Amino acid sequence: MTTFPMGPALLFCPADRPERFEKAAQRADAVILDLEDAVAFEDKEQARENLAASALDPDRTIVRVNPVHSTSFRADMEALAATGYRYVMAAKAEDPGEIGRALRHVSVIALIETALGVLRAPDIAREKNVDALMWGAEDLLASLGGESSRRADGTYRPVAVQARSTVLLAAGAYGKGAIDSIYGNIEDTAGLEEEARDGAASGFAAKACIHPGQVAAVRAAYAPSEEDKAYARELLEAARGKGGVFSFRGEMIDGPLLRQAEQTLRRAGIAG
Template sequence: MTAALTAPGGTWLITPPWEGRLEAALRAQPDVALLDLEDSVQPDGKDPARTAALAHLGTAAVHGATVLGLRVNAPGTVHGLKDLAALAGAGLRETVVLVPKVESARELELVAQVLQETATGVRICALIETPRALLRLTNIFASPVLGGAVFGAADYAAATGCRRTSSSLLWARSSLAAAAAAHGIPSIDSPYFDLGNPQGLRCDAQEARDLGFTGKGAIHPGQLPIIRAAFNPTEEEVAQAQIIVSSAESADGQIVRVGGQMVGPPLVAAARAVLDRAANGTGPSPSGGTQ
């Protein structure tokens, strides 16, 4: 495994591997249903959780439009090593493998080396959740085996002592999204943990989109519609993008004036990206993306 296979963007639903939980996740049709062997499982449940997760992955790694994934334990831990040994013998196919606590490219390449003889179509992604990782993004994201990055807000906040607020996490989120864009890989924002605050989730998801993230994690199926609405262009955005692209094409690529705004190549490129998102998603959201 010498070159990265890019992981899906969009919605990532994180779930324990226990009976019934994956089925509920698949009914919600996320882009990635991620079975979690790390934070969702207590130490004394790691071995049965691993067995259950691999049984799920062994049936089929793609369910309709949903790709199955697995968050292993950190490779530097006993359970992380057990996870890698089990994955090496599992014959994974078209699966996302999320590696937590990544602080160097070498950790990702170790996982790739373990899987290279038996796995096919595996996308290795890095969970960026420590201050040291944020300071080493250039090294980590230059790895040829990296297929995507996920921000872990809870562990990052615990490590830095900051609060999980928009302002306190702004630098970390912006840095990760920009670095991922520079390396052409998807970036997935951290889940929003307050299940009783849909408006907070809506604002958090819209901010993630504005910062340049290509998707966002979720911890409950009920969060997915709000996340999708935030990441899909609104009807107004699509209409404005169509006007910009049409005007630019009529002007043969020259700078034009659209609705009082001077529009050059960067804005045309942004408008084309909006139209691409609308075409590849579920369609535009109502005004403001707040459905």
């Protein structure tokens, strides 16, 4: 799992709802103040004023701005300049050079949510000012002319699975964090936790939430069980003084498995 300084539960909050800012920040590990899809065009200027007047913790705040090539982008960045926030989520990221130029003074979470963005994910991850990649399922399917990223049983369609994997691999290849897409069914906390657990095990550093009620499920999914922590501790203790491959509980252990055990303890906040 590549590192990212926030998480595991990131909560979107519309920037036109300033009364929710503090509550969102208190309930999640980090808040994403949204100037893009969550705000109607006619409300965007007020949303920018709300952003400029806000004073959340810069280490736990991300601002999602409108796409770099949009007419709203410049105004978004002017509002951002009046704050102490330095983490910017670039919506519909597609052009790595554009991100490098237009957002060179901030730390970027590139939101990959179009077919072109997925194909260019490795080049975007390579940009020096990009700290993380996130993928967006529904915008991606819309860009393909599709109708839904999920089947009736809630599982992703193959094209969404491929995009998710591509973004994760691109982020990992360049040592950047990877953020998993939102889970749209707010009532299905069991399904959310299962998906978040898969994301954590696969290497995603965090998952985005669209409702405060989703935060607990994501945190639970990212927290290793007592059994997992005990196994990791015992495995690393057994590895002391051993070189190369060795046997532990009937399983052959080598370097990658030791690194996985170390990651389990890091997720649990325990020194390996």
